[in-house]
Amino acid sequence: MQASIETRDLTRRFGSFIAVDRLTLRVERGEVFGFLGANGAGKTTAIRMLCGLLQPSSGTGKVAGCDIQTETDGIRSRIGYMPQKFALYPDFSVEMNMRLYGGLYGLKGQALRDRMDVISRLLNLEPLLSQRTDSIPWGWQQRLNLACAILHKPEILFLDEPTASVDPVSRRHFWDIIAELAASGTTIFVTSHYMDEVEYCGRVAILVQGRIAALDTPVGLKTTYGHASLGEVFLDVVERAQTTSSTQ
Amino acid sequence: MSLALRIRDLIKDHAGEKALKGISFEVPEGALFGIIGADGAGKSTLMTILATLMDADSGEVEELGLDLKKDFKILRHRIAFMPQRFSLYPDLTVVENLHFFADLYDLDPAEKQKRLSDLLKFSALEPFQKRRAGLLSGGMKQKLALCCCLLHRPSLIYLDEPTVGVDPVARRDFWILLKSLKSEGITLVVSTPYMDEAKLCDTLLLLDHGKVLDSGSPREMLSRYPYSLYRIRGPKPLAYSARKEPPQGVSLVYPAGGELRAAVDGGMNASQDDLWKDFPGANASESMTPDIEDLFFALLSREQASLEKTVK
Numbered sequence: 001m002q003a004s005i006e007t008r009d010l011t012r013r014f015g016s017f018i019a020v021d022r023l024t025l026r027v028e029r030g031e032v033f034g035f036l037g038a039n040g041a042g043k044t045t046a047i048r049m050l051c052g053l054l055q056p057s058s059g060t061g062k063v064a065g066c067d068i069q070t071e072t073d074g075i076r077s078r079i080g081y082m083p084q085k086f087a088l089y090p091d092f093s094v095e096m097n098m099r100l101y102g103g104l105y106g107l108k109g110q111a112l113r114d115r116m117d118v119i120s121r122l123l124n125l126e127p128l129l130s131q132r133t134d135s136i137p138w139g140w141q142q143r144l145n146l147a148c149a150i151l152h153k154p155e156i157l158f159l160d161e162p163t164a165s166v167d168p169v170s171r172r173h174f175w176d177i178i179a180e181l182a183a184s185g186t187t188i189f190v191t192s193h194y195m196d197e198v199e200y201c202g203r204v205a206i207l208v209q210g211r212i213a214a215l216d217t218p219v220g221l222k223t224t225y226g227h228a229s230l231g232e233v234f235l236d237v238v239e240r241a242q243t244t245s246s247t248q
Numbered sequence: 249m250s251l252a253l254r255i256r257d258l259i260k261d262h263a264g265e266k267a268l269k270g271i272s273f274e275v276p277e278g279a280l281f282g283i284i285g286a287d288g289a290g291k292s293t294l295m296t297i298l299a300t301l302m303d304a305d306s307g308e309v310e311e312l313g314l315d316l317k318k319d320f321k322i323l324r325h326r327i328a329f330m331p332q333r334f335s336l337y338p339d340l341t342v343v344e345n346l347h348f349f350a351d352l353y354d355l356d357p358a359e360k361q362k363r364l365s366d367l368l369k370f371s372a373l374e375p376f377q378k379r380r381a382g383l384l385s386g387g388m389k390q391k392l393a394l395c396c397c398l399l400h401r402p403s404l405i406y407l408d409e410p411t412v413g414v415d416p417v418a419r420r421d422f423w424i425l426l427k428s429l430k431s432e433g434i435t436l437v438v439s440t441p442y443m444d445e446a447k448l449c450d451t452l453l454l455l456d457h458g459k460v461l462d463s464g465s466p467r468e469m470l471s472r473y474p475y476s477l478y479r480i481r482g483p484k485p486l487a488y489s490a491r492k493e494p495p496q497g498v499s500l501v502y503p504a505g506g507e508l509r510a511a512v513d514g515g516m517n518a519s520q521d522d523l524w525k526d527f528p529g530a531n532a533s534e535s536m537t538p539d540i541e542d543l544f545f546a547l548l549s550r551e552q553a554s555l556e557k558t559v560k
Contacts, residue, residue, distance in 0.1 A: 165413070200485055
């Protein structure tokens with residue numbers, strides 16, 4: 001079976017700084033893949049390369065069957081990207097934002113209206129459609145953000161800290177939706193600083209200074225490192241990798 | 249014990265909505281006081297008012313023994329506020345930002361130099377002092393923001409979700425800094441969406457739709473947990489959607505890390521050893537002690553469920 005995401009030695013340098021260092025990974029279709037790392041570990045740089053928004057310095061990669069260097073247009077129509085920073089128009093209504101994003105992804109007419117119906121039902125956004133985006137609570141704004149990223153039925157969904165500052169109850173609902181999307185075959189590539197959420201992922205990679213320092217299922221990671229929670233595993237992996245690099 | 253904060257019946261309408269509907273609570277001097285609540289509960293509105301940046305519609309606030317309404321100008325020299333959004337100058341370096349805020353507070357040159365070097369040491373930002381603030385990592389930005397709050401030696405600090413978007417290592421470091429400020433006797437009022445951080449506070453206030461739903465030490469609040477809580481082993485944690493009705497007799501089912509948890513009404517008298525039988529794919533259930541996140545779910549899930557229903 002063809003992988004959803006496959007990279008080999010993917011590297012990105014900024015001057016002498018190596019932000020992503022020989023990243024090699026394979027993510028299968030319908031997998032929920034957690035991509036962790038400290039701030040500045042290279043997560044966002046890696047995601048931007050996978051989304052075709054940033055050219056790698058070296059290495060290769062395919063996303064949804066498209067080459068990340070030469071077929072970036074193909075990638076963009078097949079993926080959804082929910083960036084870390086809120087990217088919707090605060091003074092537009094919820095519906096206007098959905099129409100705008102649907103249009104940007106090439107949906108129009110009846111097809112766009114049908115998808116907007118389906119998605120607003122899926123995310124319970126129906127009663128909010130006419131409200132100004134900045135007037136609804138933050139957790140719901142993030143739902144709208146997700147709605148805009150999945151209107152065009154992407155094969156792969158990239159979520160960069162989708163639940164930052166979202167309360168535990170709303171986070172729970174957000175993950176229900178993610179689980180439904182994954183069950184219907186969408187590949188999910190997600191970063192988060194909430195270690196309890198990371199437990200919901202099928203596999204988890206921990207990035208330290210641009211390199212994958214650990215990659216396994218949550219249970220595998222806890223067994224290997226001998227910790228009860230992924231939070232402890234994370235601190236352990238990051239500290240070990242940093243000690244190694246500072247003694248070099 | 250003297251109080252850093254005494255609040256009576258605070259009311260505020262914000263953008264046509266009742267943001268705060270009569271809030272009363274007290275914070276002892278030197279406390280590490282946590283505010284938690286769902287999005288839109290009124291946490292930021294409350295902090296903005298207490299930080300003297302917005303007027304309440306009615307109610308009384310006594311801050312450091314002074315009246316918030318009358319003495320806000322004096323208070324501004326004695327309190328500090330670290331807002332949710334990064335509010336330093338990204339184009340200025342670390343040390344330039346510190347100089348700028350020190351000048352706003354009119355520190356004299358000798359005092360300024362001493363504070364700057366103390367704070368750079370305290371925050372471990374010394375090696376980065378010439379770096380532009382916009383280029384710092386998320387955790388370092390928040391440490392710098394904290395330092396800018398501390399320049400004028402406030403006795404009371406409000407921090408609005410200071411660790412959002414900050415990785416677990418930097419989050420732990422940030423809380424070590426908060427603890428050391430507490431040990432100097434500074435009163436800290438901090439809001440957070442992370443329940444593992446809430447646990448570190450002396451006292452918690454749970455806000456919901458502009459009202460105080462509960463407050464007390466984490467231990468006191470947990471003693472009021474309304475259900476019997478069980479861990480269900482076997483099924484994948486996300487196998488139970490919040491949209492589905494839980495099995496009969498079970499009030500709440502939700503994933504917590506790698507396991508599923510079930511909250512049972514009045515489970516004290518009934519034996520629940522075979523609770524797992526109601527969950528496809530499960531092979532065991534055991535009773536467990538709730539933590540703050542479980543309590544948060546218990547108190548707010550009903551609220552959220554009724555919202556979802558009206559939404560539908």
